[in-house]
Amino acid sequence: MKQFLQKKAKLVFLCMLVLLTCTACANPRGRDGKTLADQIIASEETTIDASQINYKDISDKELKKEIKKNIKDGQYTIQPTTFKESMSKGWFEGLIVWPIAQIINLISAKTDAGVGIILTTLLIQVLVFLFTRKSQMSTQRMQEIQPEIQKIQNKYKDKTDERSKMQMAQEMQNIYQKYDIHPFGSMLITFIQLPIMMGMYYATMRSVSVVSGSFMGISLAGTPLDGFKALDIAYISIYVLMVIFYIVSMKLPQWLKKWQDKKDNVKVKKYAQEETNPMANSMNMSMYFMTAMICIMYISWPMAMSFYWLVSSVIRVCQSLILHKVMNKK
DSSP: OHHHHHHTHHHHHHHHHHHHHHSSSOOOBOTTSOEEGGGOBOSSOEEEEGGGEEOTTOSOHHHHHHHHHTOBTTEEEEOOOOHHHHHTTOHHIIIIIHHHHHHHHHHHHHSOHHHHHHHHHHHHHHHHHHHHHHHHHHHHHHHHTHHHHHHHHHHTTTOOSHHHHHHHHHHHHHHHHHTTOOTTHHHHHHHHHHHHHHHHHHHHHHBHHHHSOEETTEETTSOHHHHHHHTOHHHHHHHHHHHHHHHHHHHHHHHHHHHHHHHTTOOOOGGGSGGGOHHHHHHHHHHHHHHHHHHHHHTTSOHHHHHHHHHHHHHHHHHHHHHHHHHHHO
16 A cells, blocks of 8 residues: 555645645536626626626525625626635635736736736746746756656666666666756646646636636637537637647657757667657657546636636747757756
């Protein structure tokens, strides 16, 4: 059991973190997919069309009656959401969801909901990078040195004695030290990014500027599934671009390594080639599985989330190019 937990520690950690963040907030959407009226976060008093919200699925009957009573001429006025109110519902909502939603609202008030998401995403990515730049550089280096790691693994492939295992571990540790890589550095990135991603999910659904706003005529409260049903090119395009850029952001470090090797006339040994490299194949399978999972989840999530993930992927592509250039310069 102990050995199993040691091998699966990262997976167990991620599952616990996902469970923690997913259960930290109530589901903000009603059965019709619209945001519940009592879940909307506003930075100032805002009047929106009542058809854009859901109040029928609110469990509190008294609150439901009060909201219904306040709908006049098809319009509903939302009062500002304070930090104190958000904190009373839980730390996750107060410390993560509320600030992100308010940043989107403040930026959107001067532009539109789409620009609000773009600039908020950029701000979040910059802050995450400042706190995890060493870990992110280690992660990218780890992807780029896979041929050297594979060489060591192949060297001890058929050796199962303890001495060989220790020698393999030592040689791999030497490689990590040579390239200044911290194998568990990606844990820090995941620890920070996963709660933020879930916070962005709730913020984009609950931000009043997104609930009632749009970007270039596209309603950000709708879902890609709605777009596919209506054959809406704009919805479909954003969703497809999100998938494409996500794959590019995942594969780019490997592509950059191949391009650099070709530029430096580095000959890749047969065992390190992708088609004969079990580790590379395993990484590709994991990437395709993650892509499939994201495609399934995001097709029924608000377009705001697809837009956020698209912007994040574009930023990661730019970040990979910059990190590659910095590492090669060093």
